[in-house]
Amino acid sequence: MQNLRVLAEQEFPHLANSRWQVTSPPDNSYNCIAWAAGENHRRWDVDPQGFWYWPPAATRGIEFNCLVEAYLSLGYERCSSPAIEEGYEKVALFSKNGNWTHAARQLSNGNWTSKLGNFIDMEHELGGLDGNNYGQIELFMKRRLDR
Amino acid sequence: MTQISDSTGLGRKIALSLLPAITATPVAATTLPAQPIGIGYDQVRYTESSKMDSASLFNVINHEAKSAESHRLVQQFHRESMFVSSVVELTQLESYQALRDIGNRAVRVLISDLRETPSMLVNLLGEITGENPVRPDSIGNVVSVTRDWINWYDREYNPIAA
Secondary structure (H helix, E strand, O other), X not given: OHHHHHHHHHHOHHHHHXXXXXXXXXXXXXXXXXXXXXXXXXXXXXXXXXXXXXXOOOOOOOEHHHHHHHHHOOOOEEEOOOOOOOOEEEEEEEEEOOEEEEEEEEOOOOOEEEEOOOOOEEEEOHHHXXXXXXXXXXXXXXXXXXX | OEXXXXXXXXHHHHHHHOHHHHHHOOOOHHHOOOOOOOOOHHHOEEOOOOOEXXXXXXXXXHHHHHHHHXXXXXXXXXXXXXXXXXXXXXXXXXXXHHXXXXXXXXXXXXXXXXXXXXXXXXHHHHHHHOOOOXXXXXXXXXXXXXXXXXXXXXXXXXXXXX
């Protein structure tokens, strides 16, 4: 587990100065986009060959708006704040150079959960993943828990 | 020229024993035919005296070198892709592009690695071969997508396993 922490902190330097923990071991059967939407049994991606799932109502593309479309199709709406809102779950969508790179999901304690590529699941503070790898948080979205 | 099957590995021994000869009389790579997927020693041509012609010897040695390079690049791919979320980003990785450049000669190594560990290497297979054997009910599932590709390979190039 210690090696996993070292690897993650090498890749995401802000983690070293924040509180975070590994919550599940490396697994390539799902990715961050699926995990943020609440799935851990398949990968969501926009490969031109179509091997991976993408919400059918959304445009299949790497541009950031395609990710926003994907979450809109799942019942999320745009919101301006990462603060906890009773009755809602929130996601933070990351972008770099205009392309989507990552998504994290808010937990009930206010922390966030992320799946890092083919690597681990983790619980972290909001700014822990900002940086060269995933770029910056571009948008928060929310959806009702009782949908 | 006689076509001889080489399931015993004899061809490899012959190839290695003739290494000094190939060094002395190199064959121009541009004169050689493109390598098919899954080329093996069974596709080596031998002369009537059981010695490989120089073009076949070059192919065997070149195949060995490409295979070793592919193995190294696959390991590099697994390291480089550890934190990557999307296939589009995967295609930008140095290892992905190098394996794609190797092309058909890398396919057997990719399949071998996928037999051990299902992974995103399937997208590279799709790009190299232009094939898509993935069944609709496999979409999204790494294990199922990988299984479809292995079945495709066995069906097309490894009939004994199929």
